[in-house]
Amino acid sequence: MRMRDILRDRLPAALITFGAWLLIAAFMGAFHTGSALIAAVTCVYFISALSRFLWDVLRRKRFYDALAEGSGQLDRKYLISEVVEEPDFLEGRLTCEALREAGRSMYEDVAALSRESKAFREFIEMWVHEIKLPVAALQLMCHNDDNVRYAEQLRRIDDYIETVLYYARSGSDGKDYIIKETPLDRVFADTAVRHRAELQLRGVEIKTDGLGTAVMSDSKWLGYILGQLMGNSLKYLSPDREPEICVRAEVLPDRTLLHFRDNGVGIPAGDLPYIFDKSFTGENGRTYSGATGMGLYIVKKLCGRLGHGISADSVPGEYTEITLSFGNNDLFRPDVTKS
Amino acid sequence: MSRIMIIEDDEVLRGELSRLLDDQGHETAAVTDFSRAAEQMRSSGADLVLLDINLPGVNGEALLQEFRRTSDAPVIMLTSRTSELDEVLSMSYGADDYITKPYNPTILLLRISAVLKRSQKLRVTASYRGLRVDPAKGILADGARELVLTKNEMLIFQILLDNLGRIVTRDELITALWDSNEFISDNALSVNVSRLRSKLSDFGCADAIETRKKQGYILL
Numbered sequence: 279m280r281m282r283d284i285l286r287d288r289l290p291a292a293l294i295t296f297g298a299w300l301l302i303a304a305f306m307g308a309f310h311t312g313s314a315l316i317a318a319v320t321c322v323y324f325i326s327a328l329s330r331f332l333w334d335v336l337r338r339k340r341f342y343d344a345l346a347e348g349s350g351q352l353d354r355k356y357l358i359s360e361v362v363e364e365p366d367f368l369e370g371r372l373t374c375e376a377l378r379e380a381g382r383s384m385y386e387d388v389a390a391l392s393r394e395s396k397a398f399r400e401f402i403e404m405w406v407h408e409i410k411l412p413v414a415a416l417q418l419m420c421h422n423d424d425n426v427r428y429a430e431q432l433r434r435i436d437d438y439i440e441t442v443l444y445y446a447r448s449g450s451d452g453k454d455y456i457i458k459e460t461p462l463d464r465v466f467a468d469t470a471v472r473h474r475a476e477l478q479l480r481g482v483e484i485k486t487d488g489l490g491t492a493v494m495s496d497s498k499w500l501g502y503i504l505g506q507l508m509g510n511s512l513k514y515l516s517p518d519r520e521p522e523i524c525v526r527a528e529v530l531p532d533r534t535l536l537h538f539r540d541n542g543v544g545i546p547a548g549d550l551p552y553i554f555d556k557s558f559t560g561e562n563g564r565t566y567s568g569a570t571g572m573g574l575y576i577v578k579k580l581c582g583r584l585g586h587g588i589s590a591d592s593v594p595g596e597y598t599e600i601t602l603s604f605g606n607n608d609l610f611r612p613d614v615t616k617s
Numbered sequence: 618m619s620r621i622m623i624i625e626d627d628e629v630l631r632g633e634l635s636r637l638l639d640d641q642g643h644e645t646a647a648v649t650d651f652s653r654a655a656e657q658m659r660s661s662g663a664d665l666v667l668l669d670i671n672l673p674g675v676n677g678e679a680l681l682q683e684f685r686r687t688s689d690a691p692v693i694m695l696t697s698r699t700s701e702l703d704e705v706l707s708m709s710y711g712a713d714d715y716i717t718k719p720y721n722p723t724i725l726l727l728r729i730s731a732v733l734k735r736s737q738k739l740r741v742t743a744s745y746r747g748l749r750v751d752p753a754k755g756i757l758a759d760g761a762r763e764l765v766l767t768k769n770e771m772l773i774f775q776i777l778l779d780n781l782g783r784i785v786t787r788d789e790l791i792t793a794l795w796d797s798n799e800f801i802s803d804n805a806l807s808v809n810v811s812r813l814r815s816k817l818s819d820f821g822c823a824d825a826i827e828t829r830k831k832q833g834y835i836l837l
Binding site for chain 1: 627629630633634636637640671697698699700701702704705717718719720721722723724788791792795796797798800802803
């Protein structure tokens with residue numbers, strides 16, 4: 279509460295007080311009261327008015343300042359009633375009670391919604407486990423019956439299933455990942471093998487460099503992220519040259535970078551800042567089929583949850599490079615003692 | 618050829634899994650009464666167990682824990698649970714590998730043979746026509762001479778040797794190479810195989826690798 283605001287707020291009250299004094303002074307003048315008495319009454323009158331004003335302002339100011347400061351600091355502002363001290367004046371107590379009621383009802387709503395979203399996420403996880411069984415059975419049948427024609431479609435189905443799973447995972451704040459030392463070559467080989475049929479069909483050459491290193495990540499989540507990047511590279515191959523995907527790890531003192539680069543059609547400079555936005559498809563999305571604007575959005579959210587950085591660089595008609603950045607530290611390693 | 622026990626409650630999947638492994642010359646046994654799974658695991662004497670996590674009335678991770686008290690036979694978890702937590706738990710309970718469904722059948726077979734090899738390493742040393750095979754150094758040796766193979770040639774030779782007398786498709790060979798971070802193309806595979814073939818014949822193993830048209834290669 280600023281003093282200027284308080285004074286402006288109390289201006290009518292001050293005017294009334296002053297008006298009343300004028301009336302009193304006029305009465306006393308009409309009754310020929312002595313000037314000494316008028317002075318005394320005036321003194322008492324204004325001193326009492328001023329002290330009432332000060333007392334009132336100070337006790338309110340304490341409560342409202344605490345309220346303003348508290349709500350500024352809290353990241354969940356609806357919990358404000360829990361942190362302010364119960365005031366000693368009536369309106370303050372009424373305000374406090376109303377705040378508490380509002381907070382409680384808000385909290386109940388939030389809890390109900392988060393229970394609901396957790397239940398939905400658990401259902402999705404369960405559903406994904408279930409649908410993977412027939413997919414796995416079909417994949418084995420394809421292999422056992424020597425029918426490779428269907429295998430690629432099964433891979434596509436499985437990709438879509440994974441997208442649902444990781445979309446659900448990307449939004450929640452539950453602890454459903456584990457950060458541990460993850461060898462990049464293992465994760466990348468799994469991703470490449472998974473997309474091998476399509477990579478070979480399109481004649482994509484794969485080059486790797488420095489993947490012998492390990493990063494702190496969740497291998498399942500990272501596998502999904504790399505799969506999405508590879509899917510994008512395959513979607514936007516350039517017809518003008520021999521397709522190539524180049525994956526390179528770069529170890530810096532404080533972090534490890536993973537550069538995922540293809541020589542596809544690239545991304546127009548105007549689209550580049552938005553490629554991680556939800557539902558953004560851009561110019562490439564209009565030219566090529568199959569863009570949903572969800573892939574990189576989910577990837578970015580997963581990176582956010584894992585604490586990885588992600589950035590994109592591209593020259594249209596030349597290349598697209600997505601760079602993941604992993605923090606390097608030993609805190610996660612139980613066998614390293616902190617000095 | 619090994620005896621492999623399958624503990625999987627999805628009937629179709631179980632059947633296809635048995636078929637896949639039978640085709641590879643393994644002998645399979647499947648558990649169908651899951652209340653007695655722990656007992657059957659113990660008494661089967663299998664060389665390898667494929668174990669699902671979500672089973673009716675029992676949890677695969679618990680089964681594994683119990684099994685480990687009495688046996689150190691290799692166990693591969695085969696599950697649709699794709700969380701790192703389950704993998705870390707299973708590995709800490711003593712699983713030898715963790716594979717999520719749906720799996721690439723070739724990869725599954727590779728992992729199975731890798732795990733089996735690891736568990737039998739002390740008993741069997743790999744050899745071919747009297748030559749000692751040393752995959753780590755990438756050499757074949759007959760006591761006097763050494764034949765040095767490149768990494769790719771050694772990988773190819775290893776897979777053919779693991780499937781001695783059986784046709785290995787080009788697809789399986791390429792998958793195996795990719796799985797070892799060697800992302801070679803179809804043409805490069807042909808080049809590697811013919812180089813391996815001529816190296817072997819220079820070393821005295823003539824006609825070791827035969828090409829079966831439209832099927833693959835076979836080591837004799």
